[in-house]
Amino acid sequence: MAKVIINREINKESNEVLSGIATFPLKVSSLTWFQALSPHLQELVIDGLQSFMSEIEEIRLRVKRPIIFRVGDREMTVTAQKEFTLQLEQGYIITREEMERTVQILSQNSLYAWEDEFKNGYLTIPGGHRIGLVGRGILEQGEIKTLKDLSGINYRIGRQILGCADEVLPYLVKKEQAYHTLIISPPQCGKTTLLRDVIRQISEGIPELLFPGMNVGLVDERSEIAGMYQGEPQFQVGLRTDVLDACPKAQGMMMLVRSMSPGLIATDEIGKKEDIEALYNALQAGVKVITTVHGSGFEEIKERRNIQSLINWRFFERIIVLSRREGVGTIETIIDGKTLERLR
Amino acid sequence: MFKLLGAFCILGSCGYIGVRISSIYKKRTEIFRFLQNGLTLLETEISYCSTPLPLALERVGKKINKDCQPLFVRAAAVLKENKGVTAAEAWQAGVEALGHEVPLTKEEKELLFIFGHGLGGSAKEEQVKNIALTQKQLNVLEKAAEEEQARNQKMWQYLSFSIGAVIVLILI
Numbered sequence: 001m002a003k004v005i006i007n008r009e010i011n012k013e014s015n016e017v018l019s020g021i022a023t024f025p026l027k028v029s030s031l032t033w034f035q036a037l038s039p040h041l042q043e044l045v046i047d048g049l050q051s052f053m054s055e056i057e058e059i060r061l062r063v064k065r066p067i068i069f070r071v072g073d074r075e076m077t078v079t080a081q082k083e084f085t086l087q088l089e090q091g092y093i094i095t096r097e098e099m100e101r102t103v104q105i106l107s108q109n110s111l112y113a114w115e116d117e118f119k120n121g122y123l124t125i126p127g128g129h130r131i132g133l134v135g136r137g138i139l140e141q142g143e144i145k146t147l148k149d150l151s152g153i154n155y156r157i158g159r160q161i162l163g164c165a166d167e168v169l170p171y172l173v174k175k176e177q178a179y180h181t182l183i184i185s186p187p188q189c190g191k192t193t194l195l196r197d198v199i200r201q202i203s204e205g206i207p208e209l210l211f212p213g214m215n216v217g218l219v220d221e222r223s224e225i226a227g228m229y230q231g232e233p234q235f236q237v238g239l240r241t242d243v244l245d246a247c248p249k250a251q252g253m254m255m256l257v258r259s260m261s262p263g264l265i266a267t268d269e270i271g272k273k274e275d276i277e278a279l280y281n282a283l284q285a286g287v288k289v290i291t292t293v294h295g296s297g298f299e300e301i302k303e304r305r306n307i308q309s310l311i312n313w314r315f316f317e318r319i320i321v322l323s324r325r326e327g328v329g330t331i332e333t334i335i336d337g338k339t340l341e342r343l344r
Numbered sequence: 345m346f347k348l349l350g351a352f353c354i355l356g357s358c359g360y361i362g363v364r365i366s367s368i369y370k371k372r373t374e375i376f377r378f379l380q381n382g383l384t385l386l387e388t389e390i391s392y393c394s395t396p397l398p399l400a401l402e403r404v405g406k407k408i409n410k411d412c413q414p415l416f417v418r419a420a421a422v423l424k425e426n427k428g429v430t431a432a433e434a435w436q437a438g439v440e441a442l443g444h445e446v447p448l449t450k451e452e453k454e455l456l457f458i459f460g461h462g463l464g465g466s467a468k469e470e471q472v473k474n475i476a477l478t479q480k481q482l483n484v485l486e487k488a489a490e491e492e493q494a495r496n497q498k499m500w501q502y503l504s505f506s507i508g509a510v511i512v513l514i515l516i
Binding site for chain 1: 390391394395396397398400423427428430431434463464465466467468470471
């Protein structure tokens, strides 16, 4: 009973915390990651990091090492006395017991229900946040069967920023059509967040650009874009969006083309050879594609083996490059993929 | 006239007590039988549907015979309401709730507790093995309870009625 009351109080407090910060619209429901922490860690966060609650991007738990929070470019921690500090070595040391309890909470005491997720090393929790896991692998015929003795957990807190694609959308659609688009970005620069908002707006239509909206097929291999949890997208991905969750990209794209007749297919982080083939197939079916790739800039991507052929073949009509120069999600440049001219 | 009425009352109430006591034996047999069914349902939820434990227990609780319901419903509720509680603890709370409905011996409770320790914490195959083992043991308990029922049910009915008759005779 006492625990329930604590939870309620925390909810109330976090409400207050949120109402104090108006950087971008946030709902209390976006604090679902908080509910996936153990009660003790919740107390640490509430007491030590209250003012950063809405900005925490990552929480890293490592056995016998201090808990680390990443807020923007800064790393910080909380001491065992629940005090905020930037001295990471003074942070609260995660015990094995704490780790096991956290895994229990994350898996809802049901390891059997997440066998595939453990095999892949991550799982998605309500709210669409991704939890990365490392530990000791258990092999079966040379393949990882599952993980045991988990030694590290990384909470990657997903954020939805409605309207963050407003700036780029005028370059991505024309009349009733969307362009083949590639988003190039280093990690942690808001690539998935941008893609999510592009998908949502293209799916729902953009009145300002007189764009009517179209059926979007989303292949969400890592459950990161829509954040599917038990069949429900945890992020707004638009009312004409069909999500194929946790399916390999290449197979998933072909499945969507055949089954849902989308006007646009969206997917995250291409790079494998079969992904490229699937893109060609989608093109032949007359479907537009929007996708992302890890990379620091256009020049670097041009050298990549698999992507190179797409660029040389002028597959993508629009190429967006992101960076962190002026904060997460800085739009570095937008390139016309046909003429390779800078549009912005 | 009043004597006759009183005698009937005494006989009736003694007889009723006997029937109540003997019905407990019947209930115990049934509980062990239905628990095996319940575990089969749980196995389906775990191995085919991969349903997380709180939801799986809740679903089984809805489908199962109402005498066994407290076990599953209570365990599901404990898991849902308390963060950080282990599956074993929740299951234990469920067993205690079941113990309020029907008397369970220490050994019987122990058997169910042991099942709880293996609940949820491993891969599907292990879960299925744990369930199959417990079902076997429950089957043994069911047989024992059945024998107990055959031995004691009639006895309690006759005994209570006879005691009633003796009291009436003494009072008359």
